Amino acid sequence: MRYLPLSAVDRADMLQAIGAKSVDALFCDVPASVLLDAPVDLPSHAGEMDVERAIAAMAAKNMGTGTVPSFLGAGAYRHHVPSTVDHMIQRGEFLTSYTPYQPEVSQGTLQYLFEFQTQVALLTGMEVANASLYDGATACAEAVLMAARVTKRNKAVLSGGLHPQYRDVVKTQARFLDFEVAMAEPDPMGGEDLAAMIDENTACVVVQNPTFFGHLRDATALAAACHEKGVLLVVAVNEVVSLGAVKPPGDMGADIMIGEGQSLGNGLSFGGPYLGLMATRQKLVRQMPGRLVGQTTDVDGRRGWVLTLSTREQHIRREKATSNICTNSGLCALAFTIHLTLLGEAGFGKLAAINHANAALLAEKLGGIAGVEVINDSFFNEFTLRLPKPAGGVVEALAAKGILGGVPVSRLYPDDPSLADLMLVAASETNTVGDMDALAEALGEVL
Amino acid sequence: MPTRTITGNRGLQVEATLIFEQDTPGVTAVDLPDPPKVKGRLGDMGRDEAIGLPNLSEPEVVRHYMRLSQKNYAIDLGMYPLGSCTMKHNPRLNEKMARLPGLSDLHPLQPESTVQGALELIETCAHWLRVLTNMPAVAMSPAAGAHGELCGLMAIRAALEDQGNPRKKVLVPESAHGTNPASAALCGYAVESIPANAQGRVDLDALKEKLDTDVAAVMLTNPNTCGLFENDILEIAEAVHAVGAYFYCDGANFNAIVGRVRPGDLGIDCMHINLHKTFSTPHGGGGPGSGPTVFSEALAPFVPVPYVVHDADGFRMVEHESRSDAKPFGRMKAFHGQFGVFVRALSYMMSMGSDGLRQASADAVLSANYLLARLGDTLTPSFGGPCMHEALFDDRFLKDTGVSTLDFAKAMIDEGVHPMTMYFPLVVHGALLMEPTETESRESLDGFIEMVKGLAARAANGDAGYFKNAPRMTPRRRLDETAAARSPVLRWKKEDSAQNTSE
Numbered sequence: 008m009r010y011l012p013l014s015a016v017d018r019a020d021m022l023q024a025i026g027a028k029s030v031d032a033l034f035c036d037v038p039a040s041v042l043l044d045a046p047v048d049l050p051s052h053a054g055e056m057d058v059e060r061a062i063a064a065m066a067a068k069n070m071g072t073g074t075v076p077s078f079l080g081a082g083a084y085r086h087h088v089p090s091t092v093d094h095m096i097q098r099g100e101f102l103t104s105y106t107p108y109q110p111e112v113s114q115g116t117l118q119y120l121f122e123f124q125t126q127v128a129l130l131t132g133m134e135v136a137n138a139s140l141y142d143g144a145t146a147c148a149e150a151v152l153m154a155a156r157v158t159k160r161n162k163a164v165l166s167g168g169l170h171p172q173y174r175d176v177v178k179t180q181a182r183f184l185d186f187e188v189a190m191a192e193p194d195p196m197g198g199e200d201l202a203a204m205i206d207e208n209t210a211c212v213v214v215q216n217p218t219f220f221g222h223l224r225d226a227t228a229l230a231a232a233c234h235e236k237g238v239l240l241v242v243a244v245n246e247v248v249s250l251g252a253v254k255p256p257g258d259m260g261a262d263i264m265i266g267e268g269q270s271l272g273n274g275l276s277f278g279g280p281y282l283g284l285m286a287t288r289q290k291l292v293r294q295m296p297g298r299l300v301g302q303t304t305d306v307d308g309r310r311g312w313v314l315t316l317s318t319r320e321q322h323i324r325r326e327k328a329t330s331n332i333c334t335n336s337g338l339c340a341l342a343f344t345i346h347l348t349l350l351g352e353a354g355f356g357k358l359a360a361i362n363h364a365n366a367a368l369l370a371e372k373l374g375g376i377a378g379v380e381v382i383n384d385s386f387f388n389e390f391t392l393r394l395p396k397p398a399g400g401v402v403e404a405l406a407a408k409g410i411l412g413g414v415p416v417s418r419l420y421p422d423d424p425s426l427a428d429l430m431l432v433a434a435s436e437t438n439t440v441g442d443m444d445a446l447a448e449a450l451g452e453v454l
Numbered sequence: 455m456p457t458r459t460i461t462g463n464r465g466l467q468v469e470a471t472l473i474f475e476q477d478t479p480g481v482t483a484v485d486l487p488d489p490p491k492v493k494g495r496l497g498d499m500g501r502d503e504a505i506g507l508p509n510l511s512e513p514e515v516v517r518h519y520m521r522l523s524q525k526n527y528a529i530d531l532g533m534y535p536l537g538s539c540t541m542k543h544n545p546r547l548n549e550k551m552a553r554l555p556g557l558s559d560l561h562p563l564q565p566e567s568t569v570q571g572a573l574e575l576i577e578t579c580a581h582w583l584r585v586l587t588n589m590p591a592v593a594m595s596p597a598a599g600a601h602g603e604l605c606g607l608m609a610i611r612a613a614l615e616d617q618g619n620p621r622k623k624v625l626v627p628e629s630a631h632g633t634n635p636a637s638a639a640l641c642g643y644a645v646e647s648i649p650a651n652a653q654g655r656v657d658l659d660a661l662k663e664k665l666d667t668d669v670a671a672v673m674l675t676n677p678n679t680c681g682l683f684e685n686d687i688l689e690i691a692e693a694v695h696a697v698g699a700y701f702y703c704d705g706a707n708f709n710a711i712v713g714r715v716r717p718g719d720l721g722i723d724c725m726h727i728n729l730h731k732t733f734s735t736p737h738g739g740g741g742p743g744s745g746p747t748v749f750s751e752a753l754a755p756f757v758p759v760p761y762v763v764h765d766a767d768g769f770r771m772v773e774h775e776s777r778s779d780a781k782p783f784g785r786m787k788a789f790h791g792q793f794g795v796f797v798r799a800l801s802y803m804m805s806m807g808s809d810g811l812r813q814a815s816a817d818a819v820l821s822a823n824y825l826l827a828r829l830g831d832t833l834t835p836s837f838g839g840p841c842m843h844e845a846l847f848d849d850r851f852l853k854d855t856g857v858s859t860l861d862f863a864k865a866m867i868d869e870g871v872h873p874m875t876m877y878f879p880l881v882v883h884g885a886l887l888m889e890p891t892e893t894e895s896r897e898s899l900d901g902f903i904e905m906v907k908g909l910a911a912r913a914a915n916g917d918a919g920y921f922k923n924a925p926r927m928t929p930r931r932r933l934d935e936t937a938a939a940r941s942p943v944l945r946w947k948k949e950d951s952a953q954n955t956s957e
Contacts, residue, residue, distance in 0.1 A: 008810045010543055010734075012895035013817050021820055021896070025827040025840070030816045033823050033840045034714065036683035041719040043812075049585050052807030055547050062801060065578075066556030068571030073559040082788060083562050089484060091516055093553075096738075099530030100523035103544050105872075106740035110935075111928040112867055115522035116739040122473050125945040129506045135944045139741070141597035144788035152640075172788040179758070179784025183611055183641045223499035254499050267788075276552070277572050278562030278789025279597070280742030292942065298740065303938035309462070311930040315938040321600070321636035322878075326645040331636035334598040334730065338738030345519060348473050349483040351509035357486050363496065364489035371492065385497035406565045414563045422776050436486065 008052055070406065072275060076442035077411040078369070080389040080433025081219070081419065082143065082170050082245045083278060084270045086358075087437055092272050092345045096338055106298075106334070110313045111305075116337065117312035120300040123344040130250045130347075131264045132257020133286035137297035139336040140283030143245050143267030144176040147213065149296045149330055150265045150285065151177050154211035154239040155186065156294045156329065162187040162208040164201055167194030168218030170245055171419040177213070193420055195382060195391060195429060197222035202232040209236070211263070215243040216253070220416075221386040221431065223253060230260030239263060247271055247284070248435075249387040251359025256286075263287045272342030282339040293319060296330030358436060362388035365434040365443075372447040373432065378454055382429075389433035391416070395454055398430035404453040405446075412446055467929050470521040474946045477508035483515050506948075525929040526739070527872045533898050537844040537875035537887025538631070538679055540709045540731035547805065548735060548798035557797055562789035566770050573769035576790065577762045579800045583727060583746055586811070588718030591754035593747045593761070595791035599706060602726025602745030603637035603673070605786055609724060609749060609756040610671045610700045611641050612783035616756075621670035621699070627656050629679045629879035634704060643670055650881050654680035654837040654846070658689060665697045675704035676720070677711065679879040680837060681822065681844035681887065691721025700724070700753065708732045709891070710819055710843035713812030723750040729792075733799035744795035755780040760790050817892035818843040821899060825888055828903045832910045836882040843891070849884025851910060856918035859884040862909060864932065865924040869905045 013021075018030075027033055034042060053061075072085050079085070096102065100115060107113030107120075120138040127136035140146040151163045163181070165174050165188060174190060181188045187208065191199050197220065201212050212233055214226050226242055233240045242256035244266035256264040268282035269275075287295055293316065301315035321328040350358060366388040374381040378395035394401055398415035405412035416429040434443070462469045494500075510518070527534070534541035552558060560572050580592045593609075596602040607624070614620045624638040627648045635645040646664060651657040656674065665672075672694045676684045684690065694701045703717055703725040709732040717725050729735050729744040737743075749757055759782045760773045771790065775782050806814060819842055826835060826845040834850035849859045863873030863886075875887040890899060912920060925931060943950065 008806065008813060010545060010806065010893055011810070011813060011817055012893060012898075013820070014896075017896040018817070018820060021824045025820075025823045027823070027840065030820055033819050033842075034683075035840065036685040036842075037711075037715055038685070038688055041688070041715055043714055043716070046713060046808035046812050047585055047716070049582060049808040050804065052810040053804050055805070058547060058801055058804045059551070061804060062551045062557075062575070062797065063554060065571035065575045066554045068574065069556045069560055070564065070568035071556045071559040072561050072564075073555055077561065079561040079563055081563055085559070085561065089512075091483070091512060095516070095519040095523070097549060098520075098523040100526040100528045101519075101739055102549075102736045103529040104526045104739045105534065105536060105539060105541060105737050109527070109863075109867065109873060110933045111864070111925050111930055112527035112872060113525075113739075114929050115524070115526035118470065118472070118522055118525070119519070121944075121946070125472075125474065126507065128945050141601065141742075142788055145597065145601070145786075170788070172785060175785040176787060179608070179786065180640070182784060183608055185642065223497060225499060250501070251505070252496060252501055254501055274558045274794075275561050276558055277560040277569065277793040279787070279792040280744070280794050281788075292944070299942070299944055301938040302943040303934045305930040305933045307931055309930060311933045313933045313935050313938050315935065315942055315944075318939075321632035323632070324636075325632045326635035326639040328632070328636045328639075331600040331604060331633050331640055332598075333600045333631075333633050334728075334737075334741040334743035336742045337740030338736070339742055341739065345515065347507065348510060348515050348518070349512065350507070351482055351484075352479075352505055352507040353509055354482050354484040354486060355505065355507055357489075358484075361486060361489040363494065364492050367492045367495045368490050370495065383495070385499060386495050390495075403565050403567065406568050411561065411564055411568070418563055418773075421774055440490070 072411060075409050075411055076445050078413050078432045078434060078446060079411050081414040081431050082267060083275055084246055084433060084435060085275055085437055086270050086435050088272055088274065088346060089349050091349060092342050095345055096342050101341055107314060114311060117300050119341055119344055121302065121312050123340045124300060126344055126347050127284055127286055130255065131286045132255035133264050134289040135292050136286035137295055137299055139340040140285055140297050140332060141336060142281040142283045143265060144173045146265040146283035146285050147173040147243055148177045148180040150241045150263045151211060153263060153294050153296060154241065157239060157291055158210040158237060160208050160210040161185060162189060162210060164189045164204045164209055164212045165191065166201055166214040167191035167199050168197060168220060169213055169215045169243060170219050173243060193423060193426060195220045195426065197224055202229060205236055205238055209238045211239040211241050213241040213243060217246065217249055217387045221383050221390040223385040223387060226259040241265060246388060248359055248362055251355045252363050253387055268343045272346035273339050280336060280339055282336045282343055294329060297332055297335060361436045365438055366390065369434045369443045372443055373450060376447060376451050388435060389431060392430045392432055394428045394430055397427045401430065401453055405449055408449045410446055410449050412450060467524065468521045470518055472946050473510065473518060474508050476510055476514060479509055481509045481511045483510055483512040532871055533894055533902055534872045535874045535888045535890050537889040538706050540889060540891060542734055542891040543893035544734055544736040545802060548801040551801040552794045552797040570768055573762050573771060575800060576796055577764055577769060579796045582803045583748060586712060587725065587748045588716035589748035590751055591749040591757050593757045595758060595760060595786045596726060596745035596747055597787055597792055598741065598743035599726050599728040599745045600633040600637060601786060602747040603633055604640055605747045605758060606702050606724035606726060607637055607641040607671065608783050609753045612756040613753055614670055622668040624670055625664055625672045627674060629881045630673065630675060631704060631706065634673045654682050655684050656690065658686045661690065662693050665693055667697055669697060669699045671700045671702050673702040673704060675707060677707045677842035680846045681841040682837060683842055687720050706731060707843065710815055712815045713808060714815050723753050724748060729795050729799040734802040735795050735798040742792055742795060744792035756783050758782050759785050814892045821890040821892060821894060824899060825890060829906055832907050844887055844889035847886040848882040852913055855913045857913040857921045859886055861921035865909050865921050867925040868927050871902060871905065
């Protein structure tokens with residue numbers, strides 16, 4: 008067993024040093040009735056080759072987005088990740104280290120998290136960011152709870168343009184606390200009036216930009232309406248690449264930004280692990296959940312970094328903490344920050360420009376198909392098509408032709424027939440014009 | 455105080471400025487094609503101002519992260535005896551498997567017909583976890599241990615609400631992880647503490663006294679954070695169930711018993727499993743983790759969406775409450791959980807097998823007891839042995855030396871070993887909690903023991919100054935955490951950097 012360094016001789020010697028007859032004697036505190044005397048009914052140990060064969064066989068049954076034209080988005084986006092990223096995050100000093108509680112031997116992790124916090128703050132136009140949460144959806148629930156702490160109110164208004172699974176996660180969390188969630192209807196046209204839903208109990212309004220349906224919406228007026236009534240505005244961003252081209256939440260007056268950071272550095276990986284982002288105003292930082300890295304100096308006066316403001320956290324405050332979060336998404340944050348460092352100002356802007364232009368080109372091609380309508384007036388790299396028939400079947404038919412053409416809105420809203428004909432289509436720098444033509448041709452055929 | 459070099463570098467320890475201080479406008483580390491010429495669709499929502507990101511070339515970026523990596527301790531480098539953290543070897547096969555095309559490049563919302571292998575993988579991983587715990591159901595979606603705790607408590611509350619009364623409080627031992635009370639609070643429960651007895655276990659009589667029909671759940675870590683098996687566990691489960699409450703087990707310490715004791719046989723109703731502890735997936739400097747949560751028959755109907763179903767038509771995913779035959783309490787997370795971590799954990803479980811996992815827990819317990827036995831005369835064990843997979847000491851051995859647990863730990867850093875968990879659990883004074891895991895060799899354990907003995911002798915000899923000034927050999931020495939918290943600097947700003955350079 009290749010992961011176990013103790014030999015039979017070692018084990019015997021160690022038992023002797025302990026003064027125990029057998030390993031079973033060390034389990035003497037376990038009631039005899041529940042101590043198993045044989046291995047459980049699962050396969051025995053296996054070498055690398057066997058494990059590789061078994062897992063590769065499962066992988067072979069899937070249609071990877073890397074092998075076919077793929078236009079899927081809806082909160083998870085395929086981007087090209089430079090080779091440097093995966094190489095660096097597999098360095099053992101990053102991959103196999105623990106949370107940086109001992110700062111003298113964790114400056115590597117602490118410094119990249121400080122750089123990450125700065126990058127997130129810059130991208131989003133916010134003052135401060137934390138060192139990551141689990142994913143965009145859980146970050147959304149955390150933002151709502153944070154707004155409740157700040158305002159001491161107990162109601163959240165959620166936009167119909169917010170990702171439906173983010174809405175579900177907030178609703179689930181709210182169900183178990185004395186907390187009200189007012190859900191706007193799904194908003195495929197991007198015309199909702201959320202200010203009208205604010206009342207004296209409202210802690211926050213949560214919107215998304217671009218919206219789940221791809222629309223770009225300026226929340227500046229909504230921010231003013233919120234602030235007039237002491238309400239916080241939370242802006243969600245689930246395609247961070249958009250921030251290379253689109254007005255950021257901070258410029259709209261957002262009080263809290265939450266987002267999904269997967270697009271930078273992190274592969275699709277069937278939905279996880281991903282990277283929750285959160286940023287806010289400096290004055291709200293003590294109500295923010297999650298780890299924070301701060302700059303300081305060591306006893307020799309040299310600049311260094313530590314985890315800070317930990318009196319917000321569960322290991323100090325226990326049931327009075329701002330959140331129960333402990334482990335977050337450190338390595339995903341590293342992938343994000345390396346990718347963004349490789350891109351730089353110029354590269355990030357260009358990446359966003361390519362994404363937008365490819366989507367605009369794709370929209371022209373698909374919008375030209377008889378019976379297909381692009382419903383967006385504006386978008387970044389994802390838009391919604393209205394099809395002449397239910398999108399679920401269309402997506403299956405496209406998959407049968409070897410194309411992952413889009414996400415049917417019904418996958419996320421299965422019980423709303425008015426949304427059944429809608430399909431989300433995303434483009435990125437990974438899509439060639441050939442891919443786009445293939446989709447346009449196939450879509451024409453299956454309709 | 456070491457000699458100052460001209461550069462501030464010290465041999466292989468090379469200083470790294472911030473990426474923002476390495477900006478060279480006009481330089482890039484990516485060569486992207488020009489976008490196609492097409493009418494823009496941003497409307498009036500374009501970004502007006504520069505973001506402020508630095509521009510670096512690829513060699514500069516590689517060097518930067520290489521230099522940062524060399525400022526970290528890691529399990530790949532040496533023993534990492536953090537109690538209750540299970541810092542075991544992270545096999546590289548796991549990493550290779552998670553990167554296989556057909557797994558790493560799957561979109562979470564592809565048609566189910568195109569991801570049958572991925573759903574099979576989730577179900578296979580779930581099967582291993584159900585068998586190892588003898589529990590009938592598992593929620594795979596929780597993102598980490600604390601998220602799994604929340605998942606378990608939400609299921610408990612949902613079940614109690616279903617019976618008509620959600621009840622009011624959750625009982626948590628004094629020795630519990632901080633996440634336990636924090637998770638209970640997120641479910642709307644008041645938290646009450648259960649005292650420990652003189653043997654480091656839950657005081658059964660005190661627990662019984664607190665149990666009534668206001669109690670929704672008892673949360674217990676087993677083996678507990680003192681490294682001891684709760685030997686009254688069957689009676690505890692019975693007492694909890696007698697008042698209609700549920701029994702939550704924090705599975706952080708599952709590595710001690712995997713393959714030997716099944717939580718389902720102990721009367722436990724739910725338990726989260728940290729795949730990044732027991733099942734060897736990397737901690738990654740603080741995540742990503744994964745916290746699948748197993749459930750008893752009583753709680754199984756309340757497992758959240760999504761979950762995988764296998765029937766005659768193959769595998770499918772139940773993603774909506776309205777599409778479920780049971781009573782899922784909701785959704786914890788977008789998509790389907792930490793899939794990439796499932797791949798790694800399955801790769802590990804298949805590698806170890808049922809026989810290997812059983813050997814792993816034996817070796818983990820053996821190694822901890824070896825530390826306890828060989829350090830028992832030097833340090834001060836808090837409770838009588840044997841222990842499970844971690845050995846708990848307190849700071850009585852440092853009495854009158856002027857050396858604190860923290861000082862002792864900082865001196866260990868200079869010896870090239872990451873310190874054990876300190877000041878936790880809270881039930882003993884100045885705790886030192888050591889978990890060697892099963893992946894340390896005899897030589898490594900012996901080296902650690904000799905080092906700790908040497909330091910203890912040094913402390914006893916009155917050399918407190920040596921400890922107060924440790925560590926000396928690290929990229930940074932002790933950092934001023936008070937100043938960091940008093941006026942937090944949480945991001946780089948151009949003006950701060952200018953000031954820094956001029957100093």
